[in-house]
Amino acid sequence: DDKHSQYNTIKRLQKNYLIRAGESLSQIIPGSGVKPASQIKRLEKEIKQIQEEINRQREAEMLAQLNDTSGKNREENNPRIAEFVALLKDKKEQLQRLEIC
Numbered sequence: 001d002d003k004h005s006q007y008n009t010i011k012r013l014q015k016n017y018l019i020r021a022g023e024s025l026s027q028i029i030p031g032s033g034v035k036p037a038s039q040i041k042r043l044e045k046e047i048k049q050i051q052e053e054i055n056r057q058r059e060a061e062m063l064a065q066l067n068d069t070s071g072k073n074r075e076e077n078n079p080r081i082a083e084f085v086a087l088l089k090d091k092k093e094q095l096q097r098l099e100i101c
Contacts, residue, residue, distance in 0.1 A: 036098055043095045050088045057081045 009020045013029075021028055032039075061077045 036101065040095065040098050043091055043098065047088060047091050047095065050084055050091065054081060054084045054088065057084065 009022050010018050011021050013019050057077050057080055061081070064077070
């Protein structure tokens, strides 16, 4: 029974490191466990995808204006563009906070 409880206390810290701890590692080691550089790269990738989507929406809006189709498509695209712009602003703020730290 003692070996079983010792087995339950072994936690993986990184790929090659095992430690024995009685409580959760998130309580012992502060932070999310994600390297800041990795988090920055992920945010940059998300920002790039959002910018591409905004460009696609604006391009579709311009094509709709050229084709003189009903204003329905334009009305649908405007809120979507605004949502993407707000999301982009939020992601850029997160990126700045990470780069400052």
